[in-house]
Amino acid sequence: MAQSEVRGEAPAVEDTMSLTSRITDAPARSGRHGGRRRAGGPKTDRRTRRRRVLRWSATVLAVVILGTAGAGYLYYQHLNGNIQKGKRAGGDDSKAHRTAPNAAGQTPLNILLIGSDSRNSKENVKLGGSRDHVGDPPLADVQMLIHLSADRKSAAMVSIPRDTRVHIPECKDEKGKDFPPTDDIINVTLARGGAGCTLLTWEELTGVYIDHWMTIDFAGVVRMADAIGGVEVCVNQNVWDHSTPSQRGGSGLKLTRGSHKVKGEQALQWLRTRHAWGSDLMRARAQHMYLNSMIRTLKKQNVFTDTGRLMDLAEAATKSLKVSEEIGTVKKLYDLGMEMKSVPTDRITSVTMPNVPDPDDPDNHVVPDKAKADKVWQMLQDDVPFDKNGGKSGGKKDAGKDKPAKTPSVDAARLGVLVQNATRTSTEAAVSQRASAIGQVLVQKGYARAQADTSGSLAEDKTIVRYPSADLEGDAQAVAKALGIPMSQVQKSTDVSGVTVVVGADWRTGTAYPKQSAPKAGDLPEGTDAANASDKPTCMDVYKPYQWH
Structure with a gap:
């Protein structure tokens, strides 16, 4: 199969048929325009035989071309048939907004990668351990946002630990079942409306608009690891992640000290290991090591010129992934892969959300370290690179986000303005009377x-001025200017009926909106455990109870 066939660009059957007619017409025309046939003449017989041979050869060639194109087309359809799809969002969209285009008109791309612990197939039960959870809704034990910069020159991978307690918005599953909002750990989002609910939760937490999601289960990880041919990982001590008297469970990972190429079930064990690293936070580090190593491996391999390898990867990927419906074709996934492939290795940075122990359950859960996590979210929103290896990459200054001022439609004294209190966070209650004060x-x-709106408190990370229609844009801008709110935080929204100031968690005190300095490339806060894909990986330390001799 040619490369174009995997991309969804295989010749259509009708195109090949027109090619067939062009080939078969050629000998027919030579016969019609030739001289009269002489019965029994040797020269005429040779000419006739040549014409028959030409017609026969052209017909065979046409059949071969048509068959090959048809096979390519059918294989493309087969790959498309492998892909499972679902709705992008599991309910009403959150208030996250897209980053405005940079000077070249380009926008970032955000994809949420979700690892499911589903045990609802024989294959997954065999790989996933406990049978007690067969039939249970799956949990999202791995969650990682992949951010491609607007210019596609840098990328970031941001993990949130599965035991992070967050506010989960109202969600709906694929069958229309409603799930009310709640505060819980983030990995239950997959069971409360599917991947679309996980996406909405991320958007509410980060303020970052997420374009697509992808999910992969245990069996999918194994298939992909085998198709890649193995990924190199490293441990500082012998490791065996198994049940102990004090801790039940374990992935089964057993390796000697040093570097190893893991594939198949062993790759899954590496990604699932938690106890042997000492915490769920260290599991994120091990997962980043695996992904960075996988990126380096794929870049070294001539995957796109090796038809066999490409077919193996295409088969494994389409069988392993469930994706949001707008990217649910082979061609769209291929194009997405090519965009990711274009990012240099030294411009790919993986981080974990800064976090602190959950005050309500410090032994088991964490919550965002708000100030530090907010800085990470701001860098994503403003498309600021996590690395310092390429200078600016469509950052805030270049994004064209400060809109030109428009003329207000009415005098300030006549304009109705509603002020909402949205200072509530996952760890802090709303500030009393905040809407009245502003x-x-x-x-x-x-x-x-x-x-002030007295209907109740909301939760927004950032203060926003919303307006419902174009005729009120100038009025909303004037309100924002009066309060010192940046024009980039003035948004059109169908959720409001007039100009509305939503006072977010970034303005919990004071009457003047706090000035915020724009983040710079590579200026990540402490606590992110950042790693660059081009760095030589630091081997994982093994928690002592899981070391063996």
């Missing part, structure tokens, strides 16, 4: 009809 600031600045 409403009074607006009244003092001439907005006599500003009033």
Whole structure:
């Protein structure tokens, strides 16, 4: 199969048939325009035989071409048939907004990768351990956001530990079942409306618009690891992740000290190991090591010129992934892969969300380390590279986010402005009377009809001014200017009926909106455990109870 066939560019059957007609027409025309046939003449017999041979050869060639193209087309359809798809979002979209285009008109791409612990197939039960959970809704034990910069010159991979307690918004599953909002650990989102709910939870937590999601289960990891041919990992001590008297379970990973190429079930064991590394946070580090190593491996291999390897990878990938429906074809996945492939290895950085022990359950759960995590989210929102190896990459200054001011439609004194309190976070209650306080600031600045919304508190990381229609954009901009809110935080929204100030968690105190310095490339906060894909990996340390001799 040619490379173009995997991309979904195999010749269509009708195109090949027109090619067939062009080939078969040639000998027919030579016969019609030749001289009269002489019965029994040797020269005429030779010419006739040549014409028959030409017609026969052309017909065979046409059949071969048609058959090959048809096989390619059928194989392409077969790959498309492998792909499982689902809705992008499991309910009403959150208030996350897309990053505005950079000076070249390019926008970033954000993809949420979810590892499911589903045991709802014989293959997954065999690989996943406990049979007690057969039939249970799957949990999202691995969650990682892949961010491709607008110019496709840098990328980031951000993990959130599965035991992070967050606010989960209202979600809906594929059958329309409703799940009310709740506070819980983030890995239950997959069981509360599927991958679309996990996506909405990430958007609410980070403020980052997520374009697509992909999920992969135990069996999928094994298939992909085998298709790649193995990925190199490293441990500082002999490791055996098994049940102990004090801790039941374990992935079964057993390796000697040093570097190893893991594939198949052993690759799955590496990615699932938690106890042997000492914590779920260290599991994220091991997963980053695996992914960075996999990236280096794929870049070294001539996958796109090796038809056999390409077919193996295409088969494994399409059987292993479930994706949001807008990228649910081979061609779209191939194009997505090519965009990722274009990013240099030294421009790919993996991090873990900065976190602290959960005050309500410090032994088992964590919560975002708010100030540090917010800086990571801001870098993603503004498309600021996590590395320092390439300078600017469509950062805030280049994004064209400060809109030109438009003329207000009415005088400030006549404009109705609603102020909402959205200072609640996953770890802090809403600040009492916050909407009233900011409403009074607006009244003092001439907005006599500003009033607080008393219907309840919301949760927004960032303060936003919303407006419902184009005729009120200038008015919303004027309100933002009066409060010192950046124009980039003025948004059109169908969720409001008039100009609405949503006071977020970034403005919990004071009457002047706090000025925020723009993050710089590579300026990651402490606690992210950052690793660059081009770095020589640091081997994993093994927690002592899981070392063996």
